[in-house]
Amino acid sequence: xxxxxxxxxxENAGAGAKRLAILSLSGALVVLLVFLxxxxxxxxFSTVTLAVVLCLIIAYxxxxxxxxxxxxxxxxxxxxxxxxxxxxxIESLRRLDDSCLVLVNTTVELFHIEYLVVSRKGVxxxxxxxxxxxxxxxxxxxxxxxxxxxxxxxxLWRTCHFLGxxxxxxxxxxxxxxxxxxxxxxxxxxxxxxxxxxxxxxESIPSVITRASGPPLPEGAAENFAYxxxxxxxxxx
Numbered sequence: 001x002x003x004x005x006x007x008x009x010x011e012n013a014g015a016g017a018k019r020l021a022i023l024s025l026s027g028a029l030v031v032l033l034v035f036l037x038x039x040x041x042x043x044x045f046s047t048v049t050l051a052v053v054l055c056l057i058i059a060y061x062x063x064x065x066x067x068x069x070x071x072x073x074x075x076x077x078x079x080x081x082x083x084x085x086x087x088x089x090i091e092s093l094r095r096l097d098d099s100c101l102v103l104v105n106t107t108v109e110l111f112h113i114e115y116l117v118v119s120r121k122g123v124x125x126x127x128x129x130x131x132x133x134x135x136x137x138x139x140x141x142x143x144x145x146x147x148x149x150x151x152x153x154x155x156l157w158r159t160c161h162f163l164g165x166x167x168x169x170x171x172x173x174x175x176x177x178x179x180x181x182x183x184x185x186x187x188x189x190x191x192x193x194x195x196x197x198x199x200x201x202x203e204s205i206p207s208v209i210t211r212a213s214g215p216p217l218p219e220g221a222a223e224n225f226a227y228x229x230x231x232x233x234x235x236x237x
Contacts, residue, residue, distance in 0.1 A: 002096035002117075005230055006104030008086050078130065085128050085184045088202040089115060095206045101226040106234045108166070111159045116177070118226040120219075121212035123167075123177040125160050126205070127152065132185050137194035142181065152181065153195045170228060173221045180208060 072079045093102050093115065103116040115126035129152065131144040142149045156179040164176040179197040182205065183189075190208060191199040200208050 001094055001098060002100040002102050003098060004090065004093060004102040004104060005226075006102075006106060006234060008083075008090055008104065081184070082128060082130065085182070085202070088184075089126070089128065089182055089205065092202045092205040093117070096209055100209065101222065103226060103229055103234065106229070108229065108233050109162070111162055113159065113163075115182075116163075116226075116229065117209055118222045119209070120216045120222050121210075122214060122217070123163070123175055123222070123225075124180055124209055125156065125163065125177040126180045126182055127156050129181050129183045129199075132183070137191070140195055142191070142194045142197075142199055144183070149181065153179075153197060156181065156197065167221075167225050171221055171224055173218060173225070175217060175221075180205075 090104065093100075096102070096117070099121075100117055100119040103113065103118070106113050106116075113125065114128060117124040117126065129144055129149065131147060133145045136143065138148075141153065160177045160179050164174075168174050181197060181199045183199060183201050185201050186203070187201055188204045188207075189201050190204050198208055
């Protein structure tokens, strides 16, 4: 069974509130420092402007660090569907053998990582897809029903390239994680011929991870990189 580090969405529900509290306290500290300055330094307009800007920054950072927060607040049914899909993905990842290290639900330099699978065979970055009914590939972009996944694909690729740069800078290993979109459709299927990514169902995740055909990573590189992500970014969460 694969070694899994991190918390599922259901278990991580309190993390968003913790982040919001930290961000709010930081903003309150800035406002307090402003009021401690001489009265002539700030006008009412400049003070209100600062408060509005701080609120916008806090909101941006909060939703950036916790992408599920918007749904948890404004779309509870959609959030519950994502929780169920999260449970299915975790159960499927548990079927991988113990050569795989899986990091779940963390934020690395404002890049949210849902599932990162690291092994000597390669590195895989997985992200969930909302909705059912994969309709294939249109103009190089996968679709779910009438919804284009262009934004999801672009964000997944940006995160992959960032992790590749981080791995090369930290361990001098030139490896680009392979992007994988996980559909909520049931059954077994794998699609490889769209946007240079893999689209799969939860049930087929182990098949995607174990069929790697490229050169293996250098000895210890996978374990060291997983440990680096865990200790630097997950322990603080």
